[in-house]
Amino acid sequence: MKRPAYLFVSGWRRYVPGFLFCLVFAFVGMNLDRLIGTYHKANVASLEISALEQQLQGMTESGVDDASLTATKKAIEKQRSALDRVGGTVGQKWGWATFLYEKAQLKYVAILLLGGILIRNLLPIPKTLIPGISIARPIIKPGIIILGVHYIWADVVKVGGVGLGLTVVFIFGTAIVVMWLCKKWGVSDGLGGIMGAGTGVCGVSAIIATSPVVRSSPIEMAYAIGTILFFGTLMLFTMPYIGHGIDLSESQFGAWAAVAILNTAQLVAAAEWYGTEARDTAVLINVARIMFLPLVVLFSLWFYILRTGKQEPGHEINKWQLVKDKFPVFILGFFLLVLLNSLNLESLGGPKIAGSPFWAMNAVYKWFFAIGFAGIGLSISIDDMKKAGGTAFTIGMVAALVKMVLGLGVVLLIGSEWLRVTGD
Amino acid sequence: MADPANFDKQQASEVEHVAEEVFSSEKREDIWAILIVVMVFLFSVAFPEQVYHLFTQTLYLF
Numbered sequence: 001m002k003r004p005a006y007l008f009v010s011g012w013r014r015y016v017p018g019f020l021f022c023l024v025f026a027f028v029g030m031n032l033d034r035l036i037g038t039y040h041k042a043n044v045a046s047l048e049i050s051a052l053e054q055q056l057q058g059m060t061e062s063g064v065d066d067a068s069l070t071a072t073k074k075a076i077e078k079q080r081s082a083l084d085r086v087g088g089t090v091g092q093k094w095g096w097a098t099f100l101y102e103k104a105q106l107k108y109v110a111i112l113l114l115g116g117i118l119i120r121n122l123l124p125i126p127k128t129l130i131p132g133i134s135i136a137r138p139i140i141k142p143g144i145i146i147l148g149v150h151y152i153w154a155d156v157v158k159v160g161g162v163g164l165g166l167t168v169v170f171i172f173g174t175a176i177v178v179m180w181l182c183k184k185w186g187v188s189d190g191l192g193g194i195m196g197a198g199t200g201v202c203g204v205s206a207i208i209a210t211s212p213v214v215r216s217s218p219i220e221m222a223y224a225i226g227t228i229l230f231f232g233t234l235m236l237f238t239m240p241y242i243g244h245g246i247d248l249s250e251s252q253f254g255a256w257a258a259v260a261i262l263n264t265a266q267l268v269a270a271a272e273w274y275g276t277e278a279r280d281t282a283v284l285i286n287v288a289r290i291m292f293l294p295l296v297v298l299f300s301l302w303f304y305i306l307r308t309g310k311q312e313p314g315h316e317i318n319k320w321q322l323v324k325d326k327f328p329v330f331i332l333g334f335f336l337l338v339l340l341n342s343l344n345l346e347s348l349g350g351p352k353i354a355g356s357p358f359w360a361m362n363a364v365y366k367w368f369f370a371i372g373f374a375g376i377g378l379s380i381s382i383d384d385m386k387k388a389g390g391t392a393f394t395i396g397m398v399a400a401l402v403k404m405v406l407g408l409g410v411v412l413l414i415g416s417e418w419l420r421v422t423g424d
Numbered sequence: 425m426a427d428p429a430n431f432d433k434q435q436a437s438e439v440e441h442v443a444e445e446v447f448s449s450e451k452r453e454d455i456w457a458i459l460i461v462v463m464v465f466l467f468s469v470a471f472p473e474q475v476y477h478l479f480t481q482t483l484y485l486f
Contacts, residue, residue: 007456009452030483138457145457329451329454329458330453330454330457332458333461337461355472359476360471360472361475363480364464
């Protein structure tokens with residue numbers, strides 16, 4: 001039988017050590033997250049149990065209905081079980097856990113990203129680990145596909161429709177402005193083209209997809225990727241704090257991040273960090289965004305080659321083939337799960353229906369994200385970011401910053417309701 | 425001295441090669457992502473409780 005060579009990479013063994021390292025790191029990060037979360041819940045329970053018990057006593061004395069009494073008893077039980085999990089007693093305090101979990105927002109996303117950056121840049125990472133670390137980042141993709149069970153078609157039409165509008169305006173707006181400015185300020189077509197595509201669509205993938213069309217050199221690719229990485233990292237760590245600072249709702253933050261953060265993995269990390277509603281909105285808009293990748297490549301082809309008459313005779317470019325080649329196939333899996341979830345099939349259940357297949361799948365995606373986030377954190381090397389620079393860097397950064405500010409204005413105008421994923 | 429036209433062509437084909445290689449790896453990632461989800465789906469259909477328990481309890485030490 002013929003082996004599907006397309007699916008395998010030669011010398012795959014060199015990826016194993018680094019990938020295993022990411023798995024272990026993700027495992028540690030997830031467990032630290034659980035530990036901090038458990039003690040935070042115990043801290044809250046320790047404070048609330050006395051208040052709830054007093055409330056229950058008052059309710060019993062004033063003779064309120066049974067339903068209210070049962071609800072309060074259940075709330076006390078829930079808090080007691082949170083306290084039992086750490087073997088604590090009422091009155092005990094774990095303020096450090098609440099500080100880390102609520103104030104510092106030290107959830108698994110932050111643990112893996114910040115921890116990864118620290119490990120990569122402060123510890124001597126053996127070179128044998130580097131290839132495997134680079135393949136952990138795309139493990140986010142199965143997580144994104146599984147998130148399809150969170151949506152129904154009504155969400156796709158509502159949020160995806162708004163997202164599509166935002167995407168068209170911001171992607172093509174940014175791409176056109178960056179390409180035009182680069183041309184005006186004498187940046188080479190190769191660098192201007194990939195910088196326009198990179199700052200417009202989904203960062204590194206767009207740069208790689210566009211580079212052969214606009215004939216970039218490897219050093220130009222390194223510059224553009226360095227810029228995107230630098231900007232994405234900056235946004236990833238600042239936007240959640242800005243969002244909390246201006247009291248942005250989760251769905252608005254998700255949409256804002258989807259407009260401003262260029263790299264899918266960094267976007268998912270920032271939105272997941274902000275909250276589950278933010279992540280659901282961000283993922284849906286991001287899917288709409290990456291569908292435009294082939295069109296941006298086509299646009300670059302027109303802007304740099306066809307429009308200027310630079311196409312070599314006898315080398316006709318098959319545009320349909322180009323669109324097909326650049327289409328991100330994994331989003332088909334995402335849409336298939338959205339479709340199955342929308343059909344409301346009893347055999348598959350839903351993410352909130354205990355014991356159903358979709359409920360089980362919903363428990364898995366976070367682990368894929370954790371492995372991906374471990375990969376992102378461990379691949380952020382300060383030395384790589386130093387590759388960014390020059391006029392194209394300035395243009396790319398300014399365009400991305402303008403997009404971020406305008407995006408914030410637009411999501412504030414749209415409001416939360418149009419951006420919220422209901423999932424039911 | 426190297427012919428500049430040849431050098432340009434050589435560099436263009438090098439970029440094309442690097443980009444195609446990296447992009448085909450993106451395609452490979454996409455297909456692997458779908459295959460992994462198919463496996464998760466099949467396990468979730470066959471053993472939903474066990475899958476849920478593994479990822480929400482067993483893998484956590486605390």
